[in-house]
Amino acid sequence: xxxxxxxxxxxxxxxxxxxxxxxxxxxxxxxxxxxxxxxxxxxxxxxxxxxxxxxxxxxxxxxxxxxxxxxxxxxxxxxxxxxxxxxxxxxxxxxxxxxxxxxxxxxxxxxxx
Amino acid sequence: xxxxxxxxxxxxxxxxxxxxxxxxxxxxxxxxxxxxxxxxxxxxxxxxxxxxxxxxxxxxxxxxxxxxxxxxxxxxxxxxxxxxxxxxxxxxxxxxxxxxxxxxxxxx
Numbered sequence: 001x002x003x004x005x006x007x008x009x010x011x012x013x014x015x016x017x018x019x020x021x022x023x024x025x026x027x028x029x030x031x032x033x034x035x036x037x038x039x040x041x042x043x044x045x046x047x048x049x050x051x052x053x054x055x056x057x058x059x060x061x062x063x064x065x066x067x068x069x070x071x072x073x074x075x076x077x078x079x080x081x082x083x084x085x086x087x088x089x090x091x092x093x094x095x096x097x098x099x100x101x102x103x104x105x106x107x108x109x110x111x112x113x
Numbered sequence: 114x115x116x117x118x119x120x121x122x123x124x125x126x127x128x129x130x131x132x133x134x135x136x137x138x139x140x141x142x143x144x145x146x147x148x149x150x151x152x153x154x155x156x157x158x159x160x161x162x163x164x165x166x167x168x169x170x171x172x173x174x175x176x177x178x179x180x181x182x183x184x185x186x187x188x189x190x191x192x193x194x195x196x197x198x199x200x201x202x203x204x205x206x207x208x209x210x211x212x213x214x215x216x217x218x219x220x221x
Contacts, residue, residue, distance in 0.1 A: 033209065042200065042213035043157070050207050058208060090156055094209075099145045102158035102202075102209055 002026055006105035007092050013081045013112045021076040021108050023091030024036075029103070030096035032074035033058075034066060036087040043090065049074055050096060081112045117141060117203050119212035127220055132190050134215050136184040136201030145204040146177055148186045149195045151214065157200055160186075190217045 004025045013019055023032065030051050035043040035058075045058030051066040063085060065077045074093075078085060088109050092102040119136045126132050133149075146163035160169065163175040163184055174187040184201055196219050201212035 031207065035211070040213065043211040045208055045210065048208055056207070059210075092209075096207075099162065099204075101147050101149075101159045101162065102157075104158070107156055 004091055004105040006089075006108050008108060010109045011105065011111070013078075013091075013110065015082060015112060017081050018077070018079050019081065019110075020078075021089055021091075021110075023074045023076070023105055025072055025074075025093040025103070027093060027095075028071070028105065029071050029093035030071075031094045032068065033092045033094075033102065034064070034074065034076045035090045036060065036085075036088060038087050046076065046089075058097065079110055081110075083112045086112045109112060115213075116205075117201055117212040119199075119201050120215045121213070124215065125218045125220060126191055128191060128193060130219075131187065131189050132191055132217060133188075134186040134199050134201070134217075136186075136212050137212035138182050138184070138201075138203045138210075140180045140203075140205050141143060141179075141182060143182075143203045143205045146184050147202040147204075148173075148184075149200040149202055149211075149212075151200055152197050155181060157211075160199070191217075193219050193221065195219050 029091040033048040047066040052071040091105040148160040149157040150160045153159040167176045176185045196215040200214045
């Protein structure tokens with residue numbers, strides 16, 4: 001049982017390049033989330049999804065797009081990367097029922113030069 | 114005002130000390146609450162949920178005060194292995210919001 005898997009683990013982009021981060025979960029969870037973590041800022045919610053085919057904006061959605069075409073996958077896209085998007089990105093999932101915690105992936109370290 | 118605010122820390126304590134972390138949240142409609150632990154360069158991991166009546170798990174005790182919109186975590190008899198960043202998490206409807214975290218270092 002892999003839980004939540006993120007790919008890639010590391011990536012370096014140049015300003016203006018695009019990329020997609022993949023999150024996959026094998027726990028049949030309804031809810032999935034993308035967070036970014038920066039020093040001293042804690043985790044900030046980018047986008048989330050409460051089910052297949054649905055997405056919603058979090059605290060810091062600008063510059064990112066997401067898709068949830070399949071229940072087990074949640075994709076985070078950067079169309080035109082900027083140095084301000086240098087961060088560690090975490091994906092998480094949960095069953096969605098009241099009081100259930102998040103399960104996290106190992107994170108993706110992204111550097112934009 | 115941030116939705117979830119924590120003590121800025123860092124806390125540096127000797128082994129065996131008791132240490133308390135505090136967290137406040139701004140939305141009174143928040144529904145569930147958690148403490149997570151995060152080790153350096155790792156993903157956050159659930160430490161414990163926080164229940165209205167308060168709950169204890171070994172050396173760890175969590176308290177919730179809905180009237181004051183306040184959550185706390187108490188660690189007794191701290192160990193070297195407790196060194197980590199502790200994150201307060203608040204669930205409102207469909208999203209989960211994190212505090213910035215408080216870093217704890219336990220020294221011999």
